[in-house]
Amino acid sequence: MSLATVALRAPLVLIPGFSLDDQLRKKGETCAGLPPSVGRVAHDLNQLHSGAAVLLDPGRANYSPSLLVHTRTYRLRLEPTKRGTGYLVKSIDPLRLSDHARLSRSCLLVRPPSWQMVPELRAVPDGSDAQWQDIETAWERLGTAYAEKHEVPSISEVQAEFLGTVDRLIDATEEITTREQRNAAPFPYRAISSTGGKRNTPRAMYEFQLVGRDLPPPGSFVRIQGEEETRGQVNRAEGRSVTVRFDQPVSWEKLPRQGALEITPSTVVFQKQRQAVAGFRSRDTKNSGLLPALVEHQVRHIPATPMLPRQELDPEQLAAFRRALTTEDLLVVLGPPGTGKTRTITEIAYTCATAGALGGGRTLVTSHTNRAVDNVLARLPEDLVVIRVGVEDKVHEDVKPLLLEWQTESLSQEIHHTATMREQAYRDAEAAQPWTVELAVRLDQVDALVQDEKTAALRLDASIQAVGAPHRERLTELRRQQADQEAVKERLDQRSAEVQAKLRSARERSDAWLTGWFHRSMARRRERQLGEVRDGARQAGALLTDLQTGIEGVRTDLDRAVREDPTVRTARDTREKVAQTLQAGIQEAYAAADMAVAALSAVVPGQPQPARRGDPAEVAAGLHDVHGRLERWLPLIAERRKLAEQWHAAVVQDPGQLVPELVRYAQVVGATCIGAASRAELSGVDFDLGIIDEAGQIGVADALVPLSRVRRGVLVGDDRQLPPFLDSEVEDWGEGIGDPALLRLMSQSALERLRSGLPASHVVQLTRQRRMPAEIADFISSAFYQGRLLTEKEHRHTDPLFASPMAFVDTAAQPDRARYESGGRLAENRYGRKGFFNTCEARLLARLAAFYHRRGSEWVVIVPYLAQRAAVIRELIPLIGDSQLANASVGSVDSYQGGECEVVLYGFTRSNPRGQIGFLKELRRANVAFSRAQRQLVMTGDLSTLLRADDPDFRKMADDLHRHLNSRGDLRTYQDVMHRLRAAAPDPEGDGT
Missing domain, CATH: 3.40.50.300 (P-loop containing nucleotide triphosphate hydrolases)
Known part of the structure; x- marks a missing residue:
């Protein structure tokens, strides 16, 4: 970003422009960020302690040079007064994305001692100074610094001489081509009628009944004699009637009923040509290499590319296509009649706009005539975002849907329809608010019931414990005896097994010759021991059976006591009632949550329904999460609704606000050479590639206009067809010019100049025609x-x-x-x-x-x-x-x-x-x-x-x-x-x- 601070020596005085209060009031109804009154402007500017971000606009056909002064939320257009004592506030507009984009490239920070607002021009303090020259000088230095920072080379003497010749060419062409119009006699009229039949509102078109046979030519610019602000263009001239479309709506009351129309030559073309020359001279163009290519034919190597077009092209067309995609300065494509120039152009434009691998960007398709521009745009694929900038009456019927005005109107209607549906959705979503409140109430109840359910459960447990205490003590004692007896029986079973094993051993040895008697004696002893142990084990088993019977009896008594005890029964009934109430409360909370989420989903799709869980505590936690999410969304939804309503109202009132966004997303823009610079909608728009069709008809001064807006250019045309000016015309004009260099430039199209000077690598000749027999x-x-x-x-x-x-x-x-x-x-x-x-x-x-x-x-x-x-x-x-x-x-x-x-x-x-x-x-x-x-x-x-x-x-x-x-x-x-x-x-x- 290029930035420079301008510390001014004196305050800057502002004067509200005509009807600025009405303008601010109407815009304020639909646009956020504007000041509540004109008087607030000076206060807002004085709050910018680092200075106000300012751009200098050199002016256009319809208004003077001005400053674009930006606050944090809105932008002012200031025009210096004629005496240079202050600035008229011509307009106030909210900041747009395009404003931020322009400021991010370069701007001045203007810091006067203060900003002052006075009610009228007569109230400007004596000695006040707009300090325009200081700001203009700083702006020029900023441009120079930007050029030096980006290493933009200085223009050579040859280039400077060339630009000087072009300036003289523009002056001479303007003088010659407007001479007849400037000298034309006025056309008296005796009556006016409104073309729409309505007189109570200002209109742009009126019909004049002329006196005499002479009529101003259709398309010529006229104004009412003596009325400087009534400039318009002749739409139709037939019989004694002339229809004029004025540049601005004119009130019926302000039109003289009798008077004269006088031709006023349009100077827009020449202004734009001069601005383009000034841009090249100040190095304020998209590609500093275009001027050396145009003047000295110094070009850079064109890299090869394997890119293929959508449609099949012949070898020469394919060569033009590929070189156009990668040229870094200028390319000339020569196309005799029927050789597919338009087909080649459409393939270049489409691929340049869509091929990300080549750094594809916005393409400008331009020509001297509307017909040539329309021929290209009509053949571009529908999947491209294409905008046609031009006058509706001069655009071909097939291309009118691409007109910026048509697309703005179409988008405005679409937004109106969508916004209407969206506003209804927001109204539907309002139902989430009461359901969210209802959910909060239900959740409070659920939380209380969960607590009640826990308390009832504790009370039930306590009652059961109290009633069953004696039985549990007896049960404990019986279980202890049972354990002891089980241990005795286990020891006896083990002793029985041991004695039985010894008995078996003694019996096996009882037949021994010497010790048999001993073993037989031991066997009898072991038999007696085994009998005694087994008797003990049987007694232990019988005792265990009695103990188990006793335990079961105690359990039965415990169950009967718990079941029949009035205290336990009351506690159990209480818990069941609380649990039922809790389940009912949970269902009601779920219902409220479901309704709230369903309403919210009208504007926030994809919201999950509350998950059903078994545990009441988990249920409550989950519903609290849902409630928290709803409470976070509801304020946002309310703000979104306000913004949607404001945006809807703003678009309905002023669809022109959509224009910058349409242009911003355009992949291809079509306009005549002058139209590309004279339309405010394209101001500040960057173009990667400029394709100039029918360039054999376009003079150097005209070609400079689009070339000053693009990073690289492709000129397509045929130098064997009509040039910008015929040799006979140049000969006639030459008698009064006497400048060979100027005459040479006047008689030469941009295409001819480049064809004769560029190397063969930058000139492609199409040779295969498919139009004529x-x-x-x-x-x-x-x-x-x-x-x-x-x-x-x-x-x-x-x-x-x-x-x-x-x-x-x-x-x-x-x-x-x-x-x-x-x-x-x-x-x-x-x-x-x-x-x-x-x-x-x-x-x-x-x-x-x-x-x-x-x-x-x-x-x-x-x-x-x-x-x-x-x-x-x-x-x-x-x-x-x-x-x-x-x-x-x-x-x-x-x-x-x-x-x-x-x-x-x-x-x-x-x-x-x-x-x-x-x-x-x-x-x-x-x-x-x-x-x-x-x-x-x-x-x-x-x-x-x-x-x-x-x-x-x-x-x-x-x-x-x-x-x-x-x-x-x-x-x-x-x-x-x-x-x-x-x-x-x-x-x-x-x-x-």
Whole structure:
């Protein structure tokens, strides 16, 4: 973490912003941690004795530079007053996880002598100073210290010169591209209406009824003349009506009923470009190696990886995939039309986002156009967390569910549903409280009964002991006599055995010759002894029998005495009653515990039911454990319920609080190059990989914007298609610039710059196209790609009009008056557009479009001039009866770059005896138009004009095209094709000429 303390010399004075009290009151209803009043803010700041954690925000399109000042629980946005005497408190918000994350990277600890709050600007004490310059200087030093700490190399002279040129490029581009808008005359209006019909609440969209024929172009930014805070964008312009969507809701009462709209050029793009340049210059970027790679083409080695994609890729795509995963700075992927750029990008994005072994992280998918971004996002697997950041009206229908606003709304609804169920669960869990109280009461009773049961048992034992005492004494004495007699009998049995053994020995020796008489005498003696011993043993046995009978009698007497004695009987009855009451109390305690645990389980699942035990003391101990667990949970449940209710209310009131969390967990984010920096939601978000699609259309200044946000970049595109600015535009602008380095940078895309400078290891060329039939692709390969484009597509031609997938309808045989172009003031008067139109070609293109429309084919008409587009649409609407489809399916070459379609109808428009072709000489325009076709390309034009074009490069291309059409295409005349079209469907006007 980078940290610096700023000890200021004077107090900092705060002034509450407009409606700050209302803002604080509304947020305080749903957000924890906010101060109870605005007056509390200064107190909270003064309690931060080590200083307040501060971040400096350089400002965005919609607000000025400001300080983000953090207390322990909330954050303030402070803007310096115009005179620099203090700070306006613009907003107060609770601290979020994203705030902690930003502070953990770097911050200033600002420590003034005190913080003061005054009620209004006029109350600021004389001599007060915001000390903005001191804070800004400290912030810059902190950034420098951070760069030095992390050993970020200083920028070289070449890099500094390059960044200076880019700054001049941004200035020049802004001046040139906004000149016409800045000089445009205002558009008077005579009436306003609310688009929703409601006037009592502020709305963002209103409809203006204009005076006069001129309309501001759709998409242009306007404001009401004299009203600085009413900036908006033209959503629709039709007839005399213009619909404007304002940046902020505007009250009906504040709108002048009559006035004028004036065009106000948007400077967001240029601001973001300048911020990106400043980031590179101050070394405040994610990877210090990107600038050397971009300027001096100094790159690091790309490590090999065995990673495989989900889908099969061809060898060149696989090479691009693997290098993109491990490049440490920049990689260029060149993809001619149909070579699978989008497929390759999706595999790179997916694997980068999910491959932990490669340190996978968040991926930014960006491009100059919304169409290119949407093409990629629409093909990403559903198991990725993908977010689209952009304007809903400009995002493709298939991708709208990925929009941040849509996902926020969806998540808000899901949270609302879940929170509602959760709150019900908490209400259900409230039943645990009375049951816990009931359990405590029952446990007190059980504890008392356990004690009573022990006392009753002791009393019973004492009664039994008292009644049975005499009998026990007699029993003891009899048992003693019995033991003594058993010992006597045992000795006699032993003596009997000994005498019997001696008798047997004497008898065995009684026949001896000399001693027989002695042994016979001993035998007789032993017989007498044995008789005496046996008599004694029989007497002892009889006595033992009498003793046992006596013992049993005494036992019987004892049992009878215990059973029949009134004292014992009373004690026993008492104990049994206590035991029964105890069991009943235990069951009631179990019931209360079961109900409490069941209620608690509504919000704390997995709670074990009380275990059933036999011993009352163990039962009581177990139930006390359950009661203790319940008492620990209940306060937590109450707090959780409060938090859940607050969170629910906060989300309902302001779903925007969910946005940082959605972005935080996103694996892939899609946005245009400028959108990636102009949306506040992405501020401070780190990206591991940035993929810039259609990079051949993107200028260096635009490319720097996403590159300043990523750790490494992959630029994908085709430098043989339309560049950011056409050569003819750069030539026109060059007359007023006079700076060769600036003009060179202006005419060059980021892709071109890198392709020509990076080593071969960092440039991958895709070569296998699968979009177009070979008849089309082979000409494109030869004319624009030095024959390197290979076709891997099986095509079965089934078109009923033309014998080849590549066809040309030549208007050269038509009369001059019919086939020649028109332009200038006639084009503006008839179609309201500059440029050229050709009625002959417009009619032909419209008839061809209607033919393919009736066949159910997917088709587009591409023309080079907006006036010709209007002419085609006018001819087409009566043929298909759908003005919306006609407007959507007829466009300029620029509008269709990056797209593809089954049938492409392209009209050259230019037809004149001098061979003038204007900006058609930009051959990349033809490449874009031709390469959109998936099955059929039909070109219309005047071959006599094209073959004698005043530009030699275009003339050569036209000559090559003519030869290719003769060998592998289908070259038809205007009359022939119109005859076929009339046969397929009669001309609504009768002649079709």
